[in-house]
Amino acid sequence: MMTTKKVIGKEQEEIEKEYREYTVLSLAEYEEGLRNGKLLGLRCASCGGITCHPMPVCQWCGGRILARVELCGAGELTTFTVIRVPSEGFEEEAPYIPCLVKTKEGPCVVGRLDYDTESATQELIGKQVKMSGTHTCKGDKFSDGAHTCPVFKIQE
Protein backbone atom coordinates (compact mmCIF):
# COMPACT_ATOMS: atom_id res chain seq x y z
CA MET A 1 0.00 0.00 0.00
CA MET A 2 1.35 3.45 -0.99
CA THR A 3 1.92 5.98 1.79
CA THR A 4 2.12 9.70 1.03
CA LYS A 5 5.65 10.91 1.73
CA LYS A 6 5.82 14.23 3.51
CA VAL A 7 7.44 16.99 1.39
CA ILE A 8 10.29 18.52 3.33
CA GLY A 9 12.09 21.86 2.69
CA LYS A 10 11.51 25.52 3.25
CA GLU A 11 8.51 27.53 2.02
CA GLN A 12 9.36 29.59 -1.10
CA GLU A 13 7.78 32.71 0.43
CA GLU A 14 10.03 32.37 3.45
CA ILE A 15 13.16 32.14 1.26
CA GLU A 16 12.07 35.23 -0.67
CA LYS A 17 11.33 37.12 2.55
CA GLU A 18 14.71 36.27 4.03
CA TYR A 19 16.68 37.26 0.92
CA ARG A 20 18.58 40.48 1.51
CA GLU A 21 20.76 42.77 -0.57
CA TYR A 22 23.53 44.75 1.06
CA THR A 23 24.55 47.36 -1.53
CA VAL A 24 23.94 50.87 -0.17
CA LEU A 25 25.22 52.72 -3.23
CA SER A 26 25.62 50.83 -6.49
CA LEU A 27 28.13 51.70 -9.18
CA ALA A 28 25.27 52.66 -11.50
CA GLU A 29 23.92 55.10 -8.89
CA TYR A 30 27.43 56.47 -8.27
CA GLU A 31 27.90 57.07 -12.00
CA GLU A 32 24.46 58.65 -12.31
CA GLY A 33 25.49 60.96 -9.45
CA LEU A 34 28.62 61.92 -11.38
CA ARG A 35 26.58 62.76 -14.47
CA ASN A 36 24.41 65.00 -12.26
CA GLY A 37 27.54 66.79 -11.06
CA LYS A 38 27.66 65.01 -7.69
CA LEU A 39 30.49 62.94 -6.27
CA LEU A 40 28.72 60.41 -4.07
CA GLY A 41 30.25 58.21 -1.41
CA LEU A 42 29.48 56.42 1.83
CA ARG A 43 29.95 57.55 5.43
CA CYS A 44 30.85 54.88 7.99
CA ALA A 45 28.83 54.84 11.21
CA SER A 46 31.76 53.26 13.07
CA CYS A 47 34.75 55.45 12.17
CA GLY A 48 33.13 58.35 10.32
CA GLY A 49 35.42 57.76 7.34
CA ILE A 50 34.23 58.35 3.79
CA THR A 51 34.38 55.59 1.19
CA CYS A 52 34.50 56.49 -2.54
CA HIS A 53 34.04 54.86 -5.09
CA PRO A 54 31.28 52.83 -3.43
CA MET A 55 32.46 49.62 -1.79
CA PRO A 56 30.54 47.01 0.23
CA VAL A 57 32.24 47.95 3.52
CA CYS A 58 34.09 51.02 4.83
CA GLN A 59 37.43 51.32 3.00
CA TRP A 60 39.15 52.50 6.20
CA CYS A 61 37.85 50.22 8.97
CA GLY A 62 35.70 47.59 7.25
CA GLY A 63 32.60 48.93 9.03
CA ARG A 64 29.32 47.48 7.78
CA ILE A 65 26.94 50.35 8.55
CA LEU A 66 27.19 52.86 5.74
CA ALA A 67 25.08 55.80 4.63
CA ARG A 68 25.16 57.74 1.38
CA VAL A 69 26.91 61.10 1.44
CA GLU A 70 27.85 63.74 -1.14
CA LEU A 71 31.49 64.77 -1.35
CA CYS A 72 32.38 68.37 -2.21
CA GLY A 73 34.28 67.36 -5.36
CA ALA A 74 37.41 69.25 -4.37
CA GLY A 75 40.79 67.77 -3.59
CA GLU A 76 44.48 67.63 -4.38
CA LEU A 77 46.12 66.16 -7.48
CA THR A 78 48.07 63.13 -6.23
CA THR A 79 49.49 62.05 -9.57
CA PHE A 80 48.70 61.79 -13.29
CA THR A 81 50.10 60.65 -16.61
CA VAL A 82 49.58 61.45 -20.26
CA ILE A 83 48.52 58.32 -22.15
CA ARG A 84 50.13 58.40 -25.60
CA VAL A 85 49.83 54.71 -26.48
CA PRO A 86 46.20 53.90 -25.63
CA SER A 87 44.17 50.73 -25.41
CA GLU A 88 42.03 49.64 -28.33
CA GLY A 89 38.90 51.78 -28.20
CA PHE A 90 40.74 54.86 -26.92
CA GLU A 91 42.67 55.70 -30.12
CA GLU A 92 40.60 58.80 -30.88
CA GLU A 93 40.98 60.18 -27.37
CA ALA A 94 44.78 59.94 -27.04
CA PRO A 95 46.65 61.81 -25.76
CA TYR A 96 44.65 62.22 -22.56
CA ILE A 97 45.34 62.50 -18.83
CA PRO A 98 44.16 59.96 -16.25
CA CYS A 99 44.71 61.22 -12.73
CA LEU A 100 44.45 60.30 -9.08
CA VAL A 101 42.87 62.89 -6.76
CA LYS A 102 42.85 62.89 -2.97
CA THR A 103 39.47 64.35 -2.06
CA LYS A 104 38.99 66.81 0.82
CA GLU A 105 36.97 64.10 2.59
CA GLY A 106 39.84 61.59 2.48
CA PRO A 107 39.44 58.91 -0.16
CA CYS A 108 41.27 59.05 -3.50
CA VAL A 109 39.42 58.78 -6.78
CA VAL A 110 40.62 58.01 -10.29
CA GLY A 111 39.41 60.27 -13.08
CA ARG A 112 40.53 62.42 -15.96
CA LEU A 113 42.32 65.75 -15.71
CA ASP A 114 41.11 68.53 -17.99
CA TYR A 115 44.48 70.06 -18.95
CA ASP A 116 46.64 70.62 -22.02
CA THR A 117 48.56 67.37 -22.48
CA GLU A 118 51.64 69.11 -23.83
CA SER A 119 52.06 71.41 -20.84
CA ALA A 120 51.17 68.88 -18.13
CA THR A 121 54.36 68.59 -16.08
CA GLN A 122 55.43 67.40 -12.65
CA GLU A 123 54.65 70.83 -11.12
CA LEU A 124 50.93 70.05 -11.34
CA ILE A 125 51.23 67.46 -8.57
CA GLY A 126 49.87 68.79 -5.28
CA LYS A 127 47.68 71.44 -6.93
CA GLN A 128 44.07 71.90 -5.81
CA VAL A 129 41.50 70.49 -8.21
CA LYS A 130 37.74 70.44 -8.44
CA MET A 131 35.39 68.09 -10.23
CA SER A 132 34.29 69.93 -13.35
CA GLY A 133 32.39 67.28 -15.30
CA THR A 134 32.49 63.66 -16.34
CA HIS A 135 33.97 61.45 -18.98
CA THR A 136 31.96 58.54 -20.31
CA CYS A 137 33.62 55.65 -22.05
CA LYS A 138 31.13 53.87 -24.30
CA GLY A 139 32.62 50.47 -23.56
CA ASP A 140 33.43 47.61 -25.89
CA LYS A 141 32.46 43.99 -26.35
CA PHE A 142 34.57 43.05 -23.31
CA SER A 143 32.81 45.44 -20.91
CA ASP A 144 29.27 45.62 -19.58
CA GLY A 145 28.48 48.86 -21.37
CA ALA A 146 29.27 52.53 -20.81
CA HIS A 147 31.01 53.71 -17.67
CA THR A 148 31.58 57.21 -16.35
CA CYS A 149 34.42 58.72 -14.35
CA PRO A 150 34.85 62.23 -12.89
CA VAL A 151 36.82 64.94 -14.69
CA PHE A 152 38.86 67.35 -12.59
CA LYS A 153 40.15 70.83 -13.31
CA ILE A 154 43.07 72.66 -11.69
CA GLN A 155 41.96 75.52 -9.40
CA GLU A 156 44.28 78.45 -10.15
Add this chain to the structure above:
Amino acid sequence: MRDVAIIGIGHTKFGRASKTSLELFSEAALQAVDDAGVDLKDIEALFQGAALPGFEEGQVTPAAFSAAELNLGEGSIPATRYEGACASASIAIREAAEWIASGQCDMVMAGGVEKALLMGTLFATRIFAMACHAPTEGPAGLTFPGVFAMAARRYSKNYDISMDKLREQMALVSVKNHKHGALNPLAQFYKKMGDLKVEEVINSKLVADPLTVLDCCPFSDGAAAIVLCAAEEARKYTDDPVYILGTGQGSGGALSKMKDLTKPDSRIKSARMAFKHAGLSPSDIDVLELHDCFTIAELIALESMGFFGWGEAAEATADGQTESGGKIPVNMSGGLIGKGHPIGATGASQVYWIVKQMRGEAAKGNQIDPVPEYGMTDTLGGDFGTLCHIILGRGK
Protein backbone atom coordinates in the same frame (compact mmCIF):
# COMPACT_ATOMS: atom_id res chain seq x y z
CA MET B 1 54.28 19.94 6.46
CA ARG B 2 56.97 18.55 4.16
CA ASP B 3 59.83 20.47 2.54
CA VAL B 4 59.55 20.92 -1.22
CA ALA B 5 62.24 20.70 -3.92
CA ILE B 6 62.50 21.66 -7.57
CA ILE B 7 64.09 18.84 -9.55
CA GLY B 8 63.47 19.81 -13.16
CA ILE B 9 63.08 23.01 -15.17
CA GLY B 10 62.08 23.97 -18.71
CA HIS B 11 61.90 27.27 -20.60
CA THR B 12 61.10 28.08 -24.23
CA LYS B 13 62.75 30.90 -26.12
CA PHE B 14 60.81 34.09 -25.41
CA GLY B 15 59.72 36.40 -28.21
CA ARG B 16 57.45 35.73 -31.15
CA ALA B 17 56.27 32.12 -31.39
CA SER B 18 54.66 30.35 -34.34
CA LYS B 19 53.56 27.53 -32.02
CA THR B 20 50.26 27.51 -30.13
CA SER B 21 50.12 28.03 -26.36
CA LEU B 22 49.52 24.30 -25.90
CA GLU B 23 52.61 23.52 -27.96
CA LEU B 24 54.69 26.13 -26.15
CA PHE B 25 53.74 24.76 -22.74
CA SER B 26 54.40 21.21 -23.92
CA GLU B 27 57.92 22.22 -24.99
CA ALA B 28 58.67 23.62 -21.54
CA ALA B 29 57.00 20.67 -19.80
CA LEU B 30 59.00 18.09 -21.78
CA GLN B 31 62.23 19.95 -21.08
CA ALA B 32 61.35 19.94 -17.38
CA VAL B 33 60.61 16.20 -17.10
CA ASP B 34 63.75 15.37 -19.10
CA ASP B 35 65.78 17.68 -16.88
CA ALA B 36 64.35 15.93 -13.81
CA GLY B 37 64.79 12.49 -15.33
CA VAL B 38 61.19 11.55 -14.57
CA ASP B 39 58.33 10.30 -16.71
CA LEU B 40 55.25 12.26 -17.68
CA LYS B 41 53.24 9.53 -15.95
CA ASP B 42 54.92 10.41 -12.61
CA ILE B 43 53.19 13.82 -12.55
CA GLU B 44 50.17 13.79 -10.25
CA ALA B 45 48.79 17.29 -10.81
CA LEU B 46 49.36 20.32 -13.06
CA PHE B 47 49.29 23.94 -11.88
CA GLN B 48 49.42 26.23 -14.91
CA GLY B 49 49.58 30.00 -15.01
CA ALA B 50 47.81 31.56 -18.00
CA ALA B 51 46.48 35.09 -17.76
CA LEU B 52 44.56 35.82 -20.94
CA PRO B 53 44.23 32.69 -23.11
CA GLY B 54 40.56 33.38 -23.80
CA PHE B 55 41.51 36.57 -25.60
CA GLU B 56 44.64 35.24 -27.28
CA GLU B 57 43.47 31.96 -28.74
CA GLY B 58 39.86 31.72 -27.62
CA GLN B 59 40.91 29.09 -25.11
CA VAL B 60 39.85 28.57 -21.50
CA THR B 61 40.76 25.60 -19.27
CA PRO B 62 44.17 25.44 -20.99
CA ALA B 63 45.63 23.42 -18.09
CA ALA B 64 43.24 20.55 -18.73
CA PHE B 65 44.18 20.44 -22.41
CA SER B 66 47.90 20.63 -21.60
CA ALA B 67 47.62 17.74 -19.15
CA ALA B 68 45.66 15.72 -21.72
CA GLU B 69 48.03 16.35 -24.63
CA LEU B 70 51.04 15.48 -22.46
CA ASN B 71 49.17 12.51 -20.99
CA LEU B 72 50.39 13.61 -17.56
CA GLY B 73 49.96 10.95 -14.90
CA GLU B 74 48.57 8.69 -17.64
CA GLY B 75 45.50 10.87 -17.95
CA SER B 76 42.75 12.58 -15.99
CA ILE B 77 44.90 14.16 -13.25
CA PRO B 78 43.83 17.44 -11.58
CA ALA B 79 44.97 20.25 -13.87
CA THR B 80 44.09 23.83 -13.02
CA ARG B 81 44.71 27.20 -14.62
CA TYR B 82 45.84 29.88 -12.19
CA GLU B 83 45.13 33.49 -13.02
CA GLY B 84 46.75 36.36 -11.16
CA ALA B 85 47.47 38.48 -14.24
CA CYS B 86 51.27 38.71 -14.63
CA ALA B 87 51.82 36.73 -11.39
CA SER B 88 49.83 33.72 -12.65
CA ALA B 89 52.74 31.25 -12.77
CA SER B 90 54.06 32.29 -9.37
CA ILE B 91 50.77 31.62 -7.63
CA ALA B 92 50.57 28.33 -9.56
CA ILE B 93 54.01 27.34 -8.24
CA ARG B 94 53.11 28.46 -4.73
CA GLU B 95 49.96 26.34 -4.86
CA ALA B 96 51.89 23.36 -6.27
CA ALA B 97 54.38 23.61 -3.41
CA GLU B 98 51.50 23.59 -0.91
CA TRP B 99 50.13 20.37 -2.43
CA ILE B 100 53.50 18.67 -2.05
CA ALA B 101 54.02 20.10 1.44
CA SER B 102 50.63 18.88 2.63
CA GLY B 103 51.28 15.36 1.37
CA GLN B 104 48.40 15.52 -1.11
CA CYS B 105 50.86 14.75 -3.94
CA ASP B 106 54.45 13.53 -4.22
CA MET B 107 55.35 14.97 -7.64
CA VAL B 108 53.66 17.76 -9.58
CA MET B 109 54.30 20.13 -12.46
CA ALA B 110 53.82 23.89 -12.31
CA GLY B 111 54.52 26.64 -14.79
CA GLY B 112 52.85 28.98 -17.16
CA VAL B 113 52.35 30.10 -20.73
CA GLU B 114 51.25 33.16 -22.64
CA LYS B 115 50.95 34.26 -26.25
CA ALA B 116 50.54 37.99 -26.09
CA LEU B 117 52.75 39.21 -28.91
CA LEU B 118 50.46 38.16 -31.75
CA MET B 119 47.71 40.50 -30.53
CA GLY B 120 49.53 43.69 -31.46
CA THR B 121 50.03 46.69 -29.19
CA LEU B 122 46.50 48.17 -29.32
CA PHE B 123 44.62 44.99 -28.49
CA ALA B 124 47.25 43.71 -26.05
CA THR B 125 47.16 47.05 -24.22
CA ARG B 126 43.38 46.70 -23.99
CA ILE B 127 43.34 43.20 -22.56
CA PHE B 128 46.29 43.83 -20.23
CA ALA B 129 44.30 46.81 -18.91
CA MET B 130 41.63 44.31 -17.85
CA ALA B 131 43.81 43.74 -14.78
CA CYS B 132 43.07 47.37 -13.79
CA HIS B 133 39.91 48.04 -11.73
CA ALA B 134 37.39 48.00 -14.57
CA PRO B 135 34.63 50.10 -12.94
CA THR B 136 36.79 53.13 -12.07
CA GLU B 137 40.07 52.84 -13.96
CA GLY B 138 38.39 51.58 -17.14
CA PRO B 139 36.56 54.78 -18.09
CA ALA B 140 39.62 56.87 -17.13
CA GLY B 141 41.44 54.97 -19.89
CA LEU B 142 44.29 53.81 -17.68
CA THR B 143 46.80 51.47 -19.26
CA PHE B 144 49.53 49.47 -17.52
CA PRO B 145 52.30 51.84 -18.51
CA GLY B 146 49.93 54.59 -17.32
CA VAL B 147 49.68 53.12 -13.82
CA PHE B 148 53.45 52.90 -13.46
CA ALA B 149 53.92 56.33 -15.00
CA MET B 150 51.67 57.67 -12.23
CA ALA B 151 53.80 55.78 -9.70
CA ALA B 152 56.97 57.29 -11.22
CA ARG B 153 55.57 60.80 -10.78
CA ARG B 154 54.77 59.98 -7.15
CA TYR B 155 58.29 58.59 -6.64
CA SER B 156 59.77 61.84 -7.95
CA LYS B 157 57.50 63.87 -5.68
CA ASN B 158 57.87 61.73 -2.53
CA TYR B 159 61.65 61.71 -2.60
CA ASP B 160 62.19 65.13 -4.13
CA ILE B 161 64.11 63.73 -7.09
CA SER B 162 63.77 65.94 -10.17
CA MET B 163 61.94 64.25 -13.03
CA ASP B 164 65.02 64.64 -15.27
CA LYS B 165 67.18 62.92 -12.68
CA LEU B 166 64.64 60.15 -12.07
CA ARG B 167 64.32 59.50 -15.80
CA GLU B 168 68.10 58.95 -15.96
CA GLN B 169 67.99 56.65 -12.95
CA MET B 170 65.07 54.68 -14.37
CA ALA B 171 66.90 54.41 -17.70
CA LEU B 172 69.79 52.72 -15.90
CA VAL B 173 67.44 49.87 -14.96
CA SER B 174 66.65 49.37 -18.65
CA VAL B 175 70.34 49.58 -19.58
CA LYS B 176 71.25 46.94 -16.96
CA ASN B 177 68.44 44.56 -17.81
CA HIS B 178 68.98 44.84 -21.56
CA LYS B 179 72.69 44.20 -21.00
CA HIS B 180 71.85 40.87 -19.36
CA GLY B 181 68.96 40.05 -21.70
CA ALA B 182 71.32 40.43 -24.66
CA LEU B 183 73.53 37.72 -23.12
CA ASN B 184 70.66 35.29 -22.52
CA PRO B 185 70.06 32.93 -25.49
CA LEU B 186 66.43 32.37 -24.43
CA ALA B 187 65.65 36.08 -24.13
CA GLN B 188 63.44 38.03 -26.52
CA PHE B 189 66.25 40.59 -26.97
CA TYR B 190 69.18 38.11 -27.15
CA LYS B 191 72.09 39.82 -28.87
CA LYS B 192 70.04 43.04 -29.07
CA MET B 193 70.40 46.31 -27.15
CA GLY B 194 73.25 44.95 -25.02
CA ASP B 195 74.94 48.31 -25.05
CA LEU B 196 71.91 50.53 -24.70
CA LYS B 197 72.62 54.12 -23.62
CA VAL B 198 70.69 56.16 -21.04
CA GLU B 199 69.96 58.81 -23.70
CA GLU B 200 68.44 56.20 -26.01
CA VAL B 201 66.01 55.15 -23.28
CA ILE B 202 65.06 58.74 -22.44
CA ASN B 203 64.74 59.76 -26.11
CA SER B 204 62.70 56.77 -27.25
CA LYS B 205 58.97 57.12 -27.86
CA LEU B 206 56.84 58.28 -24.91
CA VAL B 207 54.22 55.69 -23.98
CA ALA B 208 52.79 57.30 -20.85
CA ASP B 209 54.66 60.34 -19.49
CA PRO B 210 57.34 59.98 -18.16
CA LEU B 211 57.82 56.37 -19.34
CA THR B 212 59.20 55.68 -22.80
CA VAL B 213 58.94 52.46 -24.74
CA LEU B 214 62.41 51.47 -23.46
CA ASP B 215 61.20 51.91 -19.87
CA CYS B 216 58.66 49.16 -20.65
CA CYS B 217 58.97 45.39 -20.99
CA PRO B 218 57.76 43.98 -24.33
CA PHE B 219 54.72 41.85 -25.15
CA SER B 220 55.94 38.28 -25.51
CA ASP B 221 55.12 34.67 -26.26
CA GLY B 222 56.64 31.86 -24.23
CA ALA B 223 56.31 29.17 -21.59
CA ALA B 224 58.21 27.81 -18.61
CA ALA B 225 57.62 24.77 -16.41
CA ILE B 226 59.12 23.12 -13.34
CA VAL B 227 58.81 19.72 -11.67
CA LEU B 228 58.43 19.70 -7.88
CA CYS B 229 58.62 16.85 -5.43
CA ALA B 230 58.97 16.18 -1.72
CA ALA B 231 62.42 17.29 -0.55
CA GLU B 232 63.28 13.93 0.99
CA GLU B 233 62.88 12.30 -2.44
CA ALA B 234 64.72 14.96 -4.44
CA ARG B 235 68.18 13.38 -4.42
CA LYS B 236 66.79 10.26 -6.02
CA TYR B 237 66.37 12.35 -9.15
CA THR B 238 69.06 15.01 -9.09
CA ASP B 239 72.35 15.94 -7.44
CA ASP B 240 71.45 19.60 -7.33
CA PRO B 241 67.88 20.08 -6.09
CA VAL B 242 66.74 23.57 -5.25
CA TYR B 243 64.47 23.91 -2.26
CA ILE B 244 61.46 26.19 -1.87
CA LEU B 245 62.21 27.76 1.51
CA GLY B 246 59.39 30.24 1.72
CA THR B 247 56.54 31.72 -0.27
CA GLY B 248 54.28 34.71 0.19
CA GLN B 249 51.26 36.13 -1.54
CA GLY B 250 49.37 39.39 -1.18
CA SER B 251 46.45 41.13 -2.83
CA GLY B 252 45.71 44.77 -3.55
CA GLY B 253 42.63 46.68 -4.66
CA ALA B 254 41.75 49.59 -6.89
CA LEU B 255 44.48 52.21 -7.26
CA SER B 256 42.29 54.71 -5.45
CA LYS B 257 42.40 52.55 -2.32
CA MET B 258 46.21 52.49 -2.18
CA LYS B 259 47.81 54.71 0.42
CA ASP B 260 50.91 55.32 -1.70
CA LEU B 261 51.59 54.03 -5.21
CA THR B 262 55.29 53.71 -4.36
CA LYS B 263 54.67 51.57 -1.26
CA PRO B 264 52.23 48.82 -2.26
CA ASP B 265 50.98 47.01 0.86
CA SER B 266 50.32 43.88 -1.18
CA ARG B 267 54.02 43.59 -2.06
CA ILE B 268 55.26 44.51 1.42
CA LYS B 269 53.05 41.89 3.06
CA SER B 270 53.77 39.18 0.49
CA ALA B 271 57.55 39.66 0.77
CA ARG B 272 57.41 39.66 4.57
CA MET B 273 55.33 36.48 4.51
CA ALA B 274 57.96 34.78 2.33
CA PHE B 275 60.89 35.96 4.48
CA LYS B 276 59.12 34.83 7.65
CA HIS B 277 58.28 31.46 6.12
CA ALA B 278 61.92 30.98 5.07
CA GLY B 279 63.39 32.40 8.27
CA LEU B 280 65.54 34.69 6.16
CA SER B 281 65.89 38.42 5.56
CA PRO B 282 66.84 40.52 2.53
CA SER B 283 70.52 40.51 3.57
CA ASP B 284 70.58 36.70 3.16
CA ILE B 285 69.49 36.78 -0.49
CA ASP B 286 72.29 36.45 -3.06
CA VAL B 287 70.34 36.89 -6.30
CA LEU B 288 66.94 38.27 -7.17
CA GLU B 289 64.64 38.00 -10.17
CA LEU B 290 62.03 40.71 -9.77
CA HIS B 291 59.09 42.05 -11.71
CA ASP B 292 60.56 44.88 -13.80
CA CYS B 293 57.50 45.31 -16.01
CA PHE B 294 58.64 48.95 -16.11
CA THR B 295 61.90 50.52 -14.96
CA ILE B 296 60.19 52.31 -12.07
CA ALA B 297 58.67 48.97 -11.01
CA GLU B 298 62.14 47.58 -10.27
CA LEU B 299 62.88 50.47 -7.91
CA ILE B 300 59.53 50.18 -6.12
CA ALA B 301 59.94 46.40 -5.79
CA LEU B 302 63.44 46.65 -4.30
CA GLU B 303 62.24 49.06 -1.62
CA SER B 304 58.99 47.23 -0.87
CA MET B 305 60.86 43.96 -0.30
CA GLY B 306 63.32 45.68 2.03
CA PHE B 307 66.49 45.49 -0.06
CA PHE B 308 66.86 49.28 0.11
CA GLY B 309 65.30 52.02 2.22
CA TRP B 310 62.40 54.08 0.85
CA GLY B 311 63.63 56.34 -1.92
CA GLU B 312 67.09 54.76 -2.03
CA ALA B 313 66.77 52.19 -4.82
CA ALA B 314 67.18 54.70 -7.66
CA GLU B 315 70.52 55.95 -6.33
CA ALA B 316 71.60 52.38 -5.44
CA THR B 317 70.89 51.27 -9.02
CA ALA B 318 72.87 54.18 -10.42
CA ASP B 319 75.65 53.14 -8.03
CA GLY B 320 75.75 49.58 -9.48
CA GLN B 321 74.46 47.90 -6.33
CA THR B 322 71.94 45.84 -8.31
CA GLU B 323 74.53 44.64 -10.83
CA SER B 324 76.58 41.46 -10.74
CA GLY B 325 79.08 41.96 -7.91
CA GLY B 326 76.85 44.56 -6.22
CA LYS B 327 74.93 44.34 -2.96
CA ILE B 328 72.10 42.37 -4.59
CA PRO B 329 72.33 41.33 -8.27
CA VAL B 330 68.88 41.86 -9.80
CA ASN B 331 67.48 40.34 -12.98
CA MET B 332 70.64 38.71 -14.25
CA SER B 333 68.41 36.89 -16.78
CA GLY B 334 67.54 40.22 -18.34
CA GLY B 335 64.33 40.52 -16.34
CA LEU B 336 61.03 41.23 -18.03
CA ILE B 337 62.58 44.15 -19.89
CA GLY B 338 65.45 42.25 -21.51
CA LYS B 339 64.21 38.67 -21.47
CA GLY B 340 60.55 39.31 -22.36
CA HIS B 341 57.31 38.96 -20.44
CA PRO B 342 54.87 36.24 -21.55
CA ILE B 343 52.75 37.17 -18.57
CA GLY B 344 51.36 33.77 -17.58
CA ALA B 345 54.86 32.24 -17.76
CA THR B 346 56.91 34.95 -16.10
CA GLY B 347 56.87 33.63 -12.52
CA ALA B 348 58.05 30.21 -13.69
CA SER B 349 60.71 31.84 -15.84
CA GLN B 350 61.98 33.74 -12.80
CA VAL B 351 62.22 30.49 -10.81
CA TYR B 352 63.94 28.81 -13.79
CA TRP B 353 66.67 31.46 -13.84
CA ILE B 354 67.24 31.33 -10.08
CA VAL B 355 67.64 27.54 -10.35
CA LYS B 356 70.05 28.02 -13.27
CA GLN B 357 72.06 30.49 -11.15
CA MET B 358 72.20 27.93 -8.32
CA ARG B 359 73.48 25.26 -10.72
CA GLY B 360 76.09 27.67 -12.11
CA GLU B 361 74.43 27.32 -15.51
CA ALA B 362 73.33 30.89 -16.24
CA ALA B 363 74.90 32.38 -19.37
CA LYS B 364 78.42 33.81 -19.16
CA GLY B 365 78.18 37.43 -18.09
CA ASN B 366 74.92 36.69 -16.24
CA GLN B 367 76.09 33.93 -13.88
CA ILE B 368 77.07 35.35 -10.52
CA ASP B 369 80.20 34.13 -8.78
CA PRO B 370 80.21 32.41 -6.35
CA VAL B 371 77.09 30.39 -7.13
CA PRO B 372 74.27 31.78 -4.94
CA GLU B 373 73.03 29.93 -1.85
CA TYR B 374 69.76 31.83 -1.59
CA GLY B 375 67.65 33.40 -4.33
CA MET B 376 64.27 35.05 -4.53
CA THR B 377 61.58 35.84 -7.06
CA ASP B 378 59.08 38.73 -7.00
CA THR B 379 56.09 38.71 -9.33
CA LEU B 380 53.39 41.34 -9.66
CA GLY B 381 50.02 40.94 -11.32
CA GLY B 382 47.74 43.83 -12.19
CA ASP B 383 48.25 47.25 -10.66
CA PHE B 384 49.58 45.71 -7.42
CA GLY B 385 46.54 43.37 -7.42
CA THR B 386 48.37 40.04 -7.03
CA LEU B 387 51.83 39.77 -5.54
CA CYS B 388 53.82 36.60 -5.02
CA HIS B 389 57.29 35.90 -3.65
CA ILE B 390 59.26 32.66 -3.67
CA ILE B 391 62.52 32.13 -1.77
CA LEU B 392 64.77 29.36 -3.01
CA GLY B 393 67.87 27.75 -1.53
CA ARG B 394 70.53 25.19 -2.47
CA GLY B 395 70.17 23.71 1.01
CA LYS B 396 67.10 23.17 3.18
